[in-house]
Amino acid sequence: MEPQDGAPCEVCGLVPLAPSLTRAARVVAHSPAMQALLKRVARFAVSDAPVAIRGETGSGKEVVARLLHANGSRPDGPFVAVNVAALPAELLESELFGHGRGAFTGAGSGRRGLFEEASGGTLFLDEIGEMSAALQAKLLRALQDGEVRRVGENRAFAVDARVVCATHRDLRDAVRDGRFREDLYYRLRVLELTVPPLRDRHEDILPLARRFVRDERRPLRGFTPPAEAALLAHAWPGNVRELANAVRHGAALAASSEIALEDLPEELAGSIARPVDAPRGDGRGGEPWLTLAALERVHVLRVLDACGGSQSEAARVLGIGRNTLWRKLRAWA
Numbered sequence: 001m002e003p004q005d006g007a008p009c010e011v012c013g014l015v016p017l018a019p020s021l022t023r024a025a026r027v028v029a030h031s032p033a034m035q036a037l038l039k040r041v042a043r044f045a046v047s048d049a050p051v052a053i054r055g056e057t058g059s060g061k062e063v064v065a066r067l068l069h070a071n072g073s074r075p076d077g078p079f080v081a082v083n084v085a086a087l088p089a090e091l092l093e094s095e096l097f098g099h100g101r102g103a104f105t106g107a108g109s110g111r112r113g114l115f116e117e118a119s120g121g122t123l124f125l126d127e128i129g130e131m132s133a134a135l136q137a138k139l140l141r142a143l144q145d146g147e148v149r150r151v152g153e154n155r156a157f158a159v160d161a162r163v164v165c166a167t168h169r170d171l172r173d174a175v176r177d178g179r180f181r182e183d184l185y186y187r188l189r190v191l192e193l194t195v196p197p198l199r200d201r202h203e204d205i206l207p208l209a210r211r212f213v214r215d216e217r218r219p220l221r222g223f224t225p226p227a228e229a230a231l232l233a234h235a236w237p238g239n240v241r242e243l244a245n246a247v248r249h250g251a252a253l254a255a256s257s258e259i260a261l262e263d264l265p266e267e268l269a270g271s272i273a274r275p276v277d278a279p280r281g282d283g284r285g286g287e288p289w290l291t292l293a294a295l296e297r298v299h300v301l302r303v304l305d306a307c308g309g310s311q312s313e314a315a316r317v318l319g320i321g322r323n324t325l326w327r328k329l330r331a332w333a
């Protein structure tokens with residue numbers, strides 16, 4: 001299911017990101033929810049209209065923004081990411097729009113803003129919901145006129161950047177509460193994408209976890225079955241980023257070639273249901289015995305992973321009907 005470097009993915013038709021962009025350059029998307037999202041990404045990428053990406057923290061909004069850029073009409077142009085929430089409003093204004101010579105104390109010589117830097121490419125505005133009212137007005141003008149004015153200057157500079165923005169909350173609420181301009185909202189939200197939380201795409205958990213294990217320097221084979229069961233049972237409020245950190249934690253502590261349950265962060269150990277009076281393990285390597293349900297889930301998802309996410313192939317290997325497999329997957333979702 002994961003596309004080879006440079007070749008379009010068979011499922012979604014997307015060209016994977018240039019490997020140089022990030023280590024997680026290729027996107028793991030085994031779950032139906034992510035495959036549906038990538039199909040939308042592929043359709044949206046060819047347009048230059050603004051895209052608004054919604055999703056919980058750590059779910060992969062920036063990954064999606066980079067995919068849009070890499071598959072768009074100007075993949076060789078710059079991809080400029082700005083975290084709106086990370087800077088105070090005045091600083092953000094001069095970062096985004098640039099400033100003229102001596103526009104404020106310490107401004108020194110004039111400087112291009114990130115909007116200008118992103119010309120011919122993509123401007124990614126992360127946490128757009130946190131933008132101040134004054135900057136919202138300025139952003140709206142830039143989008144309407146296709147030009148920006150540096151702080152302290154009257155001259156306008158033409159900009160031609162595709163704007164992609166992201167937010168972890170529903171902007172409609174912010175519009176209703178008067179914290180976000182309605183006209184800007186409609187301008188930014190021409191195309192909309194929602195990245196599903198990791199708990200709604202359990203087929204992605206083990207493939208992602210293995211990807212993160214491979215990223216580690218240590219030669220590790222993977223996880224013990226109880227560790228996999230815990231990864232599958234956890235609710236992942238911090239989504240993919242939390243999973244990456246859990247794997248890093250596990251890899252740092254692993255005493256053998258497999259990451260065991262006790263190597264994972266403490267909050268994961270509590271997530272697998274175990275009979276209270278079970279004999280003290282050996283489920284393997286001194287680990288607790290798993291319930292049949294937990295073991296079944298690990299086994300089914302392992303097979304599905306080995307079959308590249310194909311449910312019909314996995315059902316055949318497991319010796320059950322497709323519908324039975326589908327029902328199981330749905331029950332665990």
Ligand SMILES: Nc1ncnc2c1ncn2[C@@H]1O[C@H](COP(=O)(O)OP(=O)(O)OP(=O)(O)O)[C@@H](O)[C@H]1O
Nearest residue numbers: 024026027028056057058059060061062063240241
């Ligand atoms: N589908 C995926 N395949 C591979 N790696 C992923 C995937 N989704 C997310 N990641 C990785 O998880 C981490 C978090 O992703 P990203 O930064 O895109 O999330 P985000 O939604 O922008 O988070 P935040 O809300 O904190 O800004 C990154 O290291 C990213 O590379």
Ligand SMILES: [Mg+2]
Nearest residue numbers: 061062126166
């Ligand atoms: Mg982000």
